[in-house]
Amino acid sequence: MTTSAEPGTPLDDATLVGRAKDGDVRAYEQLVLRYQGPMFRLAVKMLAHRGDAEDVVQEVFLNAWRKLGQLGEDAAFVGWLYRATTNRCLNTIRARKPQADVDLDTAESPRADLQPERAAQVSGQLSALNAALAQLTPEQRACWLLREAHGRSYEEIGEVVGANTTAVRGRIARARAQLAEVMKPWR
Amino acid sequence: MAMTDYELPCERGVEQVWERLDAVGAGLADEHELTCPHCRAARESLLALREATAELVAEDDVPPALFGRIMSAVRAEVRRGSMVALPTPEPGFVEISEQAVAAVLRYAADTVDGVRARRCRVRTGADGVVEVELTLAVSLRNVTGGEALALVRERVTAAAAARVGLTLAKLDLLVDDIFEEDTAGEPGE
Amino acid sequence: MSVDYVIADPVIASVAARAAIGTPGVVRLEPGLRGLVTAWTRAARQRWKGLDPAPADGVRVRMADGRVTVEIDLVTAAADQAAAVGRAVQRAVRRFVTEQTGLVVDEVSVSIMDIEVR
Numbered sequence: 001m002t003t004s005a006e007p008g009t010p011l012d013d014a015t016l017v018g019r020a021k022d023g024d025v026r027a028y029e030q031l032v033l034r035y036q037g038p039m040f041r042l043a044v045k046m047l048a049h050r051g052d053a054e055d056v057v058q059e060v061f062l063n064a065w066r067k068l069g070q071l072g073e074d075a076a077f078v079g080w081l082y083r084a085t086t087n088r089c090l091n092t093i094r095a096r097k098p099q100a101d102v103d104l105d106t107a108e109s110p111r112a113d114l115q116p117e118r119a120a121q122v123s124g125q126l127s128a129l130n131a132a133l134a135q136l137t138p139e140q141r142a143c144w145l146l147r148e149a150h151g152r153s154y155e156e157i158g159e160v161v162g163a164n165t166t167a168v169r170g171r172i173a174r175a176r177a178q179l180a181e182v183m184k185p186w187r
Numbered sequence: 188m189a190m191t192d193y194e195l196p197c198e199r200g201v202e203q204v205w206e207r208l209d210a211v212g213a214g215l216a217d218e219h220e221l222t223c224p225h226c227r228a229a230r231e232s233l234l235a236l237r238e239a240t241a242e243l244v245a246e247d248d249v250p251p252a253l254f255g256r257i258m259s260a261v262r263a264e265v266r267r268g269s270m271v272a273l274p275t276p277e278p279g280f281v282e283i284s285e286q287a288v289a290a291v292l293r294y295a296a297d298t299v300d301g302v303r304a305r306r307c308r309v310r311t312g313a314d315g316v317v318e319v320e321l322t323l324a325v326s327l328r329n330v331t332g333g334e335a336l337a338l339v340r341e342r343v344t345a346a347a348a349a350r351v352g353l354t355l356a357k358l359d360l361l362v363d364d365i366f367e368e369d370t371a372g373e374p375g376e
Numbered sequence: 377m378s379v380d381y382v383i384a385d386p387v388i389a390s391v392a393a394r395a396a397i398g399t400p401g402v403v404r405l406e407p408g409l410r411g412l413v414t415a416w417t418r419a420a421r422q423r424w425k426g427l428d429p430a431p432a433d434g435v436r437v438r439m440a441d442g443r444v445t446v447e448i449d450l451v452t453a454a455a456d457q458a459a460a461v462g463r464a465v466q467r468a469v470r471r472f473v474t475e476q477t478g479l480v481v482d483e484v485s486v487s488i489m490d491i492e493v494r
Contacts (some may be wrong), residue, residue: 011303015324018305019293023269023286025262025490032257041247054253062260126246129239149244176236177193177201183235184228262406270487273459277470279445279483281462287491291454350491352459 010034017074020065032061035078038150039085045145046089048134056092060084082152083160086142090161093138125183132182136175143168144175195225204229208237271311273352285309288351292321295346299338301326301368316356319343324364336360388473389435392446392484395472396435399465401456405434406449406489443482444473451490462486 011030019027039060043053060081064071071080133141142161146152147168154165161168193201199219204226211220211230220226269285293304306322321343329335340358347353396402434449446469452461466484473481 015303015305018322019289019307022289022306022308023284024290024293025258025286026290028261029258032254032261036253036257037249040249040253041244044247045243050250054250054256057253058257058260061257065261123239123242125235125239126242129236129243148240173193173200173202176205176233180201180229180232180236183232183239273462273488275459275463275466277463277466277484279466279485281459281466281486281488283458283462283488284490287458287488291491350454350457352457352462 012075013077014074017068017071017077021068021071021074028065031077035081036061039081042082042085042145042150043089045130045133045149046086046138046141047092048130052092056085056088060088079152079156079159082146082150082156086146086160090138090142128182128185129179132179136178139163140171140175140178143171144179147172148176195229197223197225199223199226201229201233205233208233269309271309271317271353283351288347288353291346291350292319292343295342295350296321296323296339298342299335301329302335302339303366305363312356317347317353318357318359319347319355320359320361322361322363324366325362326366326368328368330365336362385437385439388439388444388446388477388479389437391473391476392437392448392469393435395469396448396450396465396486399461399468401453401461402465403451403453403492406451439479444479445483445485446473446481447485447487449487449489451492452488454491454493458488458491462488 011027013031013034016027016031020031036057039057040053043056044050047053047056064077064081064084071077133144136144139161143157146157146160147154152160154168158165158168163171195201195204197219207216207220208230210216220230270282271285271288273281273283275281288309289307292309293307296302296304303324304321305324306320308320310318310320312318321339323336323339325335339360343358344355347355393405396405436447438445438447448465448469450465452458465486469484470481473479
C-alpha cells in the first residue's frame, strides 16, 4: 500500500522505520532506496571490489530488517547502517589477510582480482586518489571516507570504529596527509 | 618535502593548512601563508585532493540488480505466523498477513490532514475478534482538537470493512509524537 | 497415512495457480518463501514431505486418499476487498481443478500476503 497521504512528500526516517518494524515491506523499500547508494559507495571504496561490496550491502540491509526490533531510536537508522556497513567491510578485509597488518612502508601491489571493475578511468586525478585510498590502513580509510565522502560527525565515526574523537581526528589527519602527497602531480 | 610527517618544514601542520583553505582562498591569508612555499605547495595538493574527493563522491553508481536482490531476501523473511483470519463459508480458510492489514489502516489514517500513522498493531483475540492499536503523530494544530482523531477512527474502521473485510472489535488510537505542519520530513530528521 | 498419486501434484498446482491468477482482484502469486527451506518449521516440512512441488511458486498441493487440498499465497489489489477476493479464489480453484482433472478438491486455503496498489 502507498504509505504517503501527500503524493511526492518523502516520509522521514523515523516514520518509515516505525512502519517497517511492523513488517511494512513497502516502507522498508523506501529506506533501501534512500540508503543503498551511500552504503554501496562506502563499501566499494573500502573493499575495491564491486561484487564484494554488493554482498556486504545486501547482508547489511537484510540483517537490519531482521534486527529492526533492536533499534532503539528510529531516527538513528542511518547511523546504524553506517556502523554495520563499515564493520562488515573491516571484517571482510581482515578475512582477506589472516596475518598481521601490512607494513605501510612496503609497496604492496593490490591483488589482481581486487581491481575495481570499471571500463574507463574518469580522470588521472581520481584514479590516483582511488589507488592511494587502497594504500591506507583499513581503519584510516574508513575514518576518512566516513568524514570526507559521507559527512559523518567525529563522534559518530568514533562510535563506528570504536575509538575516541581524538584518535579519529588523528587517523583522518594522517590519511589526509598521505592522500595529499599523492595529489602533488595534479597541482 | 614529505607530507606524510604531516608537519611541514615550516612547522605548520597539514591539517592546519587544510582548515585554512577557504579562508586563504577568500583573501584572508596571513603573512606566513602568503609567503611560505611549503604552505603553498601543501595548499595546492590539498585543493587537488578536495577536487578529486568531489569526483569520488559522484562515482560508483549502484548496480541496478542490487535493490531486487535485497528486497527478495527481505520478502522471504516476512513471517507467515502473524496472519488474521477472514470470514468465508467455503471449505478451507482465508487469512491475511497482519502487515497487509496494518498498511491498509495506516493509509486510511494518513488521509486525514495533519495526521501521520506510525505503528499499527493488529491482534486477533481468542474468539477471533480483531483489535487494533494505531500509533500516530499529529500536527501542532491537531493537538488540542479531537476532530482529527474522530475522523481517523471513522476512516480506519471503514477501511477495515471495505478494503479488507474485517470488523474491528476494538480500535485504540495513541498519539506519541507531534510534528510541524510545514516540515516535509527531511530524511534523517 | 497412505498417499495416492494419480495426477502429478505439479499439474494440479499449475491448474490451481492458473485459476487463482485469473481471479479478478489477484495481482500475483506470492512465492514468499522462495524455496528457503529453512523458513519452514520442521512440522510443516514433515507434513509436506514428498507430496508437493517446491513451495517457491506460492502454491502447495497435498493429495491423500484421492482427495486434494490446496494452499495458495497471493497478493490482492487494493481496489478490491481482500476477503471477497480470497473467497472468489477458493471457489475458482475448486471449480477449475475439478473441471481440468476430475479430482474432488476438499479444501482451498488462501493466504493473502500483501495488498498492492496497482
